[in-house]
Amino acid sequence: MPAPTLRLRGFDIHKQYLDPAAQKALIDALRPVLKAAPLFSPTTRFGKQMSVRMTSAGKYGWYSDARGYRYESHHPNGQPWPAIPDPVLAIWHDVTGHDRTPDCCLINYYGDGARMGMHQDRDEADFTWPVLSVSLGDDGLFRIGNEERGGKTESIWLESGDVVLMGGAARLIHHGVDRIRAGSSRLLPKGGRINLTCRVVD
DNA sequence: AAGTATCA
DNA sequence: CATC
Numbered sequence: 001m002p003a004p005t006l007r008l009r010g011f012d013i014h015k016q017y018l019d020p021a022a023q024k025a026l027i028d029a030l031r032p033v034l035k036a037a038p039l040f041s042p043t044t045r046f047g048k049q050m051s052v053r054m055t056s057a058g059k060y061g062w063y064s065d066a067r068g069y070r071y072e073s074h075h076p077n078g079q080p081w082p083a084i085p086d087p088v089l090a091i092w093h094d095v096t097g098h099d100r101t102p103d104c105c106l107i108n109y110y111g112d113g114a115r116m117g118m119h120q121d122r123d124e125a126d127f128t129w130p131v132l133s134v135s136l137g138d139d140g141l142f143r144i145g146n147e148e149r150g151g152k153t154e155s156i157w158l159e160s161g162d163v164v165l166m167g168g169a170a171r172l173i174h175h176g177v178d179r180i181r182a183g184s185s186r187l188l189p190k191g192g193r194i195n196l197t198c199r200v201v202d
Numbered sequence: 203a204a205g206t207a208t209c210a
Numbered sequence: 211c212a213t214c
Contacts, residue, residue, distance in 0.1 A: 042204085044203065044204065044205060045203085046203065046205070048203085048205050048206075049205095050204065050205080051205095052204080054204095062204090064204070069204070108204095115205095116204060117203065117204055117205055117206085118203090118204085119203080119204045120204090121204090149203090150212080150213080153211090176204075
């Protein structure tokens, strides 16, 4: 369990946890996952489509539609989600210190202009398990708020290779992504930002 | 409200 | 940036 380089409102931020070679290896490992489980943009229960495109790997995938947020065992194409790639699991085990494997690796893709509103991760059964976030590609402006909606917030630019651990008292803190710095990274040939979030669901 | 528009 |  490496020491975080930075702590912000209870979030452990590991700046540049992954070197460029490790980032590249991760992208290579994600390629077959994205091929088997293509990105899609879910809608919220108010009928608004999200600007972020997403898919998942693991036992469950995060999903939203008119019925609300939930975890699903299958991609909308009817297939089970692909397995979580080993390099992702290795990061989870090292940074969290947990032997238990995550049930879900949500893969969020932010193109230029994509945003994620402030929210809590609360669709899991047990909030004592942390959520792990891995940033790849373009920089993203990450905003951290409070357990209650509203109030003052703090922002930090997350860069390719940064890893954030959201756990303990900070597990239910609101967070979101305000903007993407398009073209800031060459990691992804087509540009954009990929964020992986690993969670224990059951 | 994992959203958007509006306001100071 | 706060509020809805």
